[in-house]
Amino acid sequence: MPVADDSLSAPSTVTPPPSPGRSQEAFALLAAVQVVLVLAITMLSVALPTIRTELGLSVAQLTLVSAAYGLSFGGLLLLGGRIADLYGRRRVFVAGTALFGLASAVGGFAPDVTTLLTARLVQGAGAAFAAPAAMALAVSLHHAPRARARAMGIWGALAPLGAAVGTLVSGAAIVWFSWRWTFLVPTLVAVVTVLLAPRLLPRDAGTPAEGKVDVLGAVLATAGLSLLGYGLVHAAETSWTSAAVTVPSVLGTALLAAFALVERRAPDPLLPPGFLASRRRATALWAVLIASAGTATVFFLLSLHFQQVAGLSPLRTSAAFLPFTVVLLAVGPLGGRLVARLGSRTVIATGLSLAAAGLLLLGRLDDHSTYAGPVLAGLVLLPAGIALVFSAATITMLDDLPAEQAGLAGGVVNTALETGPTVGLAVLASLAASHTSGLSGGATARTAAEASGYAFAFTTAGVVFAVSALSAVLLLRGRSRIAP
Known part of the structure; x- marks a missing residue:
């Protein structure tokens, strides 16, 4: 059954979309910001040991530096989405991006842990207002359902791409410059965006939408x-x-x-009770949550394996994730087109299955594993599946959604993106540590025990993805294809 043409039309808080050429430029600007907002989550990942040494941090302080951005980002997203719907997407997007950029600049020059923590918290707050508004603006740029689905398919693949690029930037900065230079990318993108937004993005309507915070x-x-x-x-x-x-x-x-x-x-x-009552929307949201959890866990645990077990340098560790990034870039744009042809249920279930296969391959990891084997195969299959899941799930989340709730949808999707890594790392890193502890107490060497712990976590995640793929087939019934 085709989607109605007006299901995601331009919201009342913005003017009609610009010309096709200008729409492409506007979408590219919004996409760049979305990538950088997610990049900021992982951009310190490889650099954390260096930051700890330079600033003299305790383990608890280092944990806070790593988590501060995600805590404020995830906590404020629902509010950011609601404010964008009420007071204008472009207005809120520009303000959030400006705050994000300013905090990024401060973080790069932070002389102590207090300044760095504050900068990361404010960075996350700015991102929480920019991200939902960016998604709502991206929706408003396209009238035709199929063009909108293609755009949202690409949009859905931007989050894992940002996470991958963040890891690459972190490794490169540590080797060639300093961890402080990682803050340069978000700062520059924010400055360019604030300057170009008035020319490229649709203007907000003269009066705010009805309702209050x-x-x-x-x-x-x-x-x-x-x-x-x-x-x-x-x-x-x-x-x-x-x-x-x-x-x-x-x-x-x-x-x-x-x-x-x-x-x-x-x-x-802030979150209408009926918003997640839709079985299709709730299933899509679960897919986003576990896909983001799986991505974050793989980057975290494999980074540890490459450096602590395989003995790779930070730069070579970053380079090891290049296939992941390349596959994301190749598969991401296909998501919207595949949903139009096959339906979201098929694409989400296929994506979860591919991701499950990739995780199960990584589950064969041991302390003697070579890169050109199950590890590389896993780093190819996993991102292919993740890209399909994010693309199709984003389209499904927006299916039949009233236009005035586009900012809300952006807030909910991004909340799942932020919550997934936190939950995934908490559960899977704990499983890995517990499994490692159980082995290292015996005759097993420490490196072998660590590799086995990581493999156990990957296998567990693979089983969760496989079960979720089957659930998607059963639960994602009804409307799924997009009319031209």
């Missing part, structure tokens, strides 16, 4: 997501029963439960 809901969602994320970050490095994990996790969960109750009664809820 759900302040109580925003406070509960932000505090709940941030506390839960903070607890899960610590779960990757300490016991799940420790106070550092249980206290913030329980408080965060309680606040999110209160948020759900408040939203049921709020006149203008």
Whole structure:
């Protein structure tokens, strides 16, 4: 059954889309920002040991530096999406990007851990307002359903691409310059965007949309997501029963439960209760969440394996992920076209299956594994599947969604993108550490035990992806193809 032509038409807070040529330039600008917003998550990953030495950080401080951006980004996304819908997508996008760029510049010159942490938190806050608005603007640039689906298919593949590029930038900066230079990329992109946005992006309408910000809901969602994320970050490095994990996790969960109750009664809820009632939308959101979790886990654990077990330098570690990036670039643009031909159910299920195969291949890892074998095969199959999942799931999330909720959809999708890595790393890194600990206490060498732990985590993730592929086949029924 075809999608109605007006299901994702230009929202009331923006003017009609620009000419085709200008639309392509505008989409390229928005896409560049989306890549950089995700790049900022991983851009310090390879550099963390160097940052710890230079600034004299404790393990806890280093963990906060790594997680600070994601905590504020994920916690504020729902609010950012709602504000974009109410007060104008271009206005909120430019303001969020400017704040992101300013904080990036400060981070590059941070003389101590306090300044660096503050910069990363503010960076995430700016990203939380820019990302939902960017997605809503990208939707508004295309009227025809098929053109819109192709654009959203490309958009969906930008997140894993940003994560991959962030790792490459981190490794290159450490070898040739300094970790501080990693902040140069987001700063420059933000400056260029702020200068070009008034010329390329559709103008906001003269009056804001009807409605108001759900302040109580925003406070509960932000505090709940941030506390839960903070607890899960610590779960990757300490016991799940420790106070550092249980206290913030329980408080965060309680606040999110209160948020759900408040939203049921709020006149203008931050997240309308019926938004995720759609089986198709909820399934697509789960696919986004586990795809982002799988991507983050592979980058984190394989980076450790390459450097600690295989003995690769930071630059060679970054280069090892080049096939991942190349495959993303090749497969990402195909997602929207495949959904138009085959339907979102087929594409999402296929993507999850390919990703499962890639993870299971990585699950064969040991301390004697060579790169040109299951590792390389896994780094080819996994991104192919991830690109298809992100592309098709993004299209499905927007299917039949009222135009005035495009910013909300951007906030929800990006929240899943941010929550997935936190949950995935907490669970899978803990499994890897527990498995390694159980082996290293015996006759198994430490490097062999570590490799086995990483392999166990990859295998577990592969099983989750395989089960999710089957679930997608069963749950993603109904509308899935796009009319011309």
